[in-house]
Amino acid sequence: GSGHGLSAGARMKEAEPKEGEYYRPWDAKKVALVVMAYCDHETTHELAKTVDSLRGLGKAAMHDIFVSQEGADSRLNTYVVGLQSKGVLKHIVHDTVNPRGMHMRERTALHQHKAMEGIFNDPQGYTHAIFFEDSVELAPDTLDFFAAATPIMDKDPSVWCVSGSNELGYGEMDWEETKMMRTSHFSGIVWMARKELWEELKPAWPSSSWIEWMNEGKDGGASARDGRSCIIPEVSRVKRVGNAVYSAEEAKYEQYLSRVKLATAPVDHNMFGDLSYLIKQNYDNALAVQVKKARILGSTRSEVPFNSYGPFLIPYKGSDYAMFARKYHLPNEIVDYEGLTVIKLQSNLIYLVSEDSQWLLLRPERTKGSHPDRNLHGAHPHGPHDPHFGFQAGGPHH
The missing domain is CATH 3.90.550.10 (Spore Coat Polysaccharide Biosynthesis Protein SpsA; Chain A)
Structure with a gap:
């Protein structure tokens, strides 16, 4: 027309x-x-x-x-x-x-x-x-x-x-x-x-x-x-x-x-920048770095320590998710990426990870009875944090 x-x-x-x-x-x-x-x-x-x-x-x-x-x-x-x-x-x-x-x-x-x-x-x-x-x-x-x-x-x-x-x-x-x-x-x-x-x-x-x-x-x-x-x-x-x-x-x-926020940015088709971080291998590698760095909280029953920096990783089994969702006013339906749900609570990045997802394999110490809140900063084969990935580790997300 x-x-x-x-x-x-x-x-x-x-x-x-x-x-x-x-x-x-x-x-x-x-x-x-x-x-x-x-x-x-x-x-x-x-x-x-x-x-x-x-x-x-x-x-x-x-x-x-x-x-x-x-x-x-x-x-x-x-x-x-x-x-x-x-x-x-x-x-x-x-x-x-x-x-x-x-x-x-x-x-x-x-x-x-x-x-x-x-x-x-x-x-x-x-x-x-x-x-x-x-x-x-x-x-x-x-x-x-x-x-x-x-x-x-x-x-x-x-x-x-x-x-x-x-x-x-x-x-x-x-x-x-x-x-x-x-x-x-x-x-x-x-x-x-x-x-x-x-x-x-x-x-x-x-x-x-x-x-x-x-x-x-x-x-x-x-x-x-x-x-x-x-x-x-x-x-x-x-x-x-x-x-x-x-x-x-x-x-x-x-x-x-009804609580979902609608984007208000003026139209600028270039503002999204280089989206190659979304290609599966890049995305998974960057997410793996974050999962390895995150502090593990024992379970969905653990209180999130809001006074300290995340990111935090919280493993869950089936019905635990619904309990966590009620506590933090999230929908029951799991909105995840291959078993990992990313949310933010009080500026802390939280990864809710299903017990049977591949992501927990990156944290073998979790199955060896080590202290659940210990923060492990292991070197990662895929190199440093990907600057295009939406999350920064080790501090609040701005």
Whole structure:
């Protein structure tokens, strides 16, 4: 569309990386933005929140924006067709017969399938798509975050998606807006997939509970995820607003999501810098250095000594996690990277590590009955602390 007021030539020029920049422009016309619309909202208010937030991003006009509508709905139609007539977006209505007669878990799985199928089979030839739930607010640099993370996903086969939300990105944890992390957890609020991922997932796509299916295999079983990670920001680029709650579990989860801080940094696509620290080998090596340096606290029952410097490492067995989560007001659902969850409490970096994760193998003294709070500074074969890694050892995180 011509809504952005820039000629194609000017757009290309604007996107060219300058000397010393890490940012590589993506072909915005090959990246579809897809807002998922459901039929049974009382008003179009929830959908409008996401659409307005998306249209408010300067670079959104360079992309094709779609509203994917799960089935016929006159109220939604009126709203979306109005926007369509202004040339703002494209409208796909799926032929789902009476979605209201299905359970929400089935509806979302079917709708996600139809949306991905529709977008990735589009003659426009989209290579990537970002899917947006309704009722979300977006940070000003949301599209820049995704653009910056895309080359890592395209290059590193152990990364299967990029997600805009850090579900432990609470304001009080003081994360950095320019840093990203790897996670084994999949959150479907706002996320990006490559066409190749859809081709791979399509034959086994579930008829219900697709987000749970994407998260299966955390305990080492075979799964769609197959040991891969998602790239997320330390500070969320998306925040749930309003009441798109479909189940009791979600209602419980909502109280945690409401504490998530939304990034406020002005748009600067170069602020993320060199993201090679996210490549699996680099990331794991840097994390191994931190795990080796961390002070071990005996268990999740140990009090975190806030008056002394971390990082601290707290091993946990299954149900211990929930107890720790209650104590420090964290969600029960484990949001981890291969068995390791990173949180910050009062500026102290804390690694919660599952007893059966590979990370504890780096601390053999833990199984030999040595004093649990002893701080070991062993030399590490991978060399010094990686300056690009979001965490500094041996002192508070600023």
